[in-house]
Amino acid sequence: MSQPIPNAVPCLRGNEWLYLKECLDSNWVSSVGPFVERFERALASWVGVRHGVATVNGTAALHVALLVAGVESGDEVIVPTLTFAATANAVRYCGAVPVFVDSEPRTWTVDPQKVTDFLARECDVRGDRVVNRATGRRVRAILPVHLYGHPVDLDPFLELAARLPLALVEDSAEALGALYKGRRVGAHGLAGCLSFNGNKVITSGGGGMILTNDEAFARRAHHLTQQAREPGPEWIHREVGFNYRLTNIQAAIGVAQVEQLEGFLASKRETARAYHAALAALGGAEPLREAPWASSSFWMSSTLLEPADYGDIRVLIARGNAAGIQLRPLWHPLHRQPAFAAHQAYRIEVADHLYARGISLPCSVGITAEERERVIAFLAGARDHR
Ligand SMILES: Cc1ncc(COP(=O)(O)O)c(C=O)c1O
Known part of the structure; x- marks a missing residue:
């Protein structure tokens, strides 16, 4: 019988071995090391954004990006129904609640007209809050997903985020390299999130990254992914953070993958x-x-x-x-x-x-x-x- 044909498996034919050996030879195998920053810089510059914050996986990237975007417990976040559970799980990790919206038939991504209708017909703007009349909850963010590699039609979402107190975070986990009107996805909203899971366009074994042009956003995201430890020799924590760091070993594979x-x-x-x-x-x-x-x-x-x-x-x-x-x-x-x-x-x-x-x-x-x-x-x- 002929060999099975897998759906999507990694291609590891570049410098992966070489860079992994560098990690082992130098003893930098864990959550600090030169490859982490190299990976962040290489990918951010390839996508065309100022900052990349590496995370342990794409779900963690979404979780932290939503928190930094201001999503709080009891808020609502608009997400497509046709996506991987990670999109909605990240919303739930914030203590927030997803509102599911339909796909549009052309791109299969979340329908901008239905999102616009939902906000116009079902929500009120009360001061600096968008409030869902049915639930009384604040709608804080929109999290469209560039599905199966195809970009979302972002302009209507950018217009909504400019007009209303709503943050736009792009779930770009499936679409590294896709372009919306000539610019790479992940660079349009307040932040974009990538995944480097084994079946994605590139892999680091497991991993993710938050992309943003906003320096304060990047700094805060980095802080939260590092257990929110204050700078200095002591272990001082003013808030609860997360151990969402990518290891140098994973980043080494990631750097080799970006090259390809x-x-x-x-x-x-x-x-x-x-x-x-x-x-x-x-x-x-x-x-x-x-x-x-x-x-x-x-x-x-x-x-x-x-x-x-x-x-x-x-x-x-x-x-x-x-x-x-x-x-x-x-x-x-x-x-x-x-x-x-x-x-x-x-x-x-x-x-x-x-x-x-x-x-x-x-x-x-x-x-x-x-x-x-x-x-x-x-x-x-x-x-x-x-
Ligand atoms: C749309 C979407 N969002 C988020 C994720 C989460 O990424 P990860 O598996 O790296 O946590 C994935 C893929 O796994 C995905 O397909």
């Missing part, structure tokens, strides 16, 4: 292009394509499949996995999750439709043309048997 980032993005784009062409020939498929103002990082190569042509998507995924082709369903909408069912969901129609039809195809940076052809042959076979 352009090539990784080219590979992701090539895979998406190949699938788009093949799916157009097969028919019954609607891949997630770039909006005219967007350049996707194509973290995932995702597509909707027509059930009349391909049958039940869950059956297809199970058959793919049994055949060694690792297909992924889309994120299970959060408003349907037991953990979040109690929270408000605003006019959700599109996300459920996407969830019922969407899959992500194997798209590791190292995938070969022959492997992509096996994926397409599998889909063609599924279509023929209908």
Whole structure:
């Protein structure tokens, strides 16, 4: 039987070994060391922001970014329903509550019109607070997610954040390298958060980063991720902080990965292009394509499949996995999750439709043309048997 084709696994073919050896030889293996700052500087400058604050993972980056953005216990934060649980978990870690909003059909990302409607129809501005009339809670932030590598249409959110007392934090965990109107995502709002989990565009084993142009924001985020220890020789803490530091070992892998980032993005784009062409020939498929103002990082190569042509998507995924082709369903909408069912969901129609039809195809940076052809042959076979 041929080798299984994983969905998305790391590509570690650069200086990873060399830099790891440097950590071991120098004894800098833990949460301080030269690679941490190197990683922060390299990535911040690549994205085009002034500051990067490395964290132990992307969820921690979101948690701290929301806290520094002013999210407090009892507040509400607007998030998409179609995203990984980490987005909403970070809101809950602040003691705040997510309000789930629908996807828009073109980009699958959170619908700016529905967010605007929610704020206009369901909320009041009372002094310097936006208050959700139904719950009486303050709405403090919007946390859109650049989903599967495709950027959110950010202008309407930037306009809302400029007009209302709302912070805009970008969950860029899935979209390192994507461009919104020519500028990299993670650089538009007050802060952007990245993930370097093993299946992301680049990996550091595990890790995350907060990106921001605001120096005070970066300083405070750094402080909170370091147990909020005051500078000086003693261990003085004026508030409760978090041990969210990235290790030098992880950062060493991260630095080696940043060096290869352009090539990784080219590979992701090539895979998406190949699938788009093949799916157009097969028919019954609607891949997630770039909006005219967007350049996707194509973290995932995702597509909707027509059930009349391909049958039940869950059956297809199970058959793919049994055949060694690792297909992924889309994120299970959060408003349907037991953990979040109690929270408000605003006019959700599109996300459920996407969830019922969407899959992500194997798209590791190292995938070969022959492997992509096996994926397409599998889909063609599924279509023929209908
Ligand atoms: C949209 C989104 N947000 C946040 C995260 C959290 O990142 P991490 O796994 O590094 O904590 C992920 C991925 O894992 C993600 O896909």
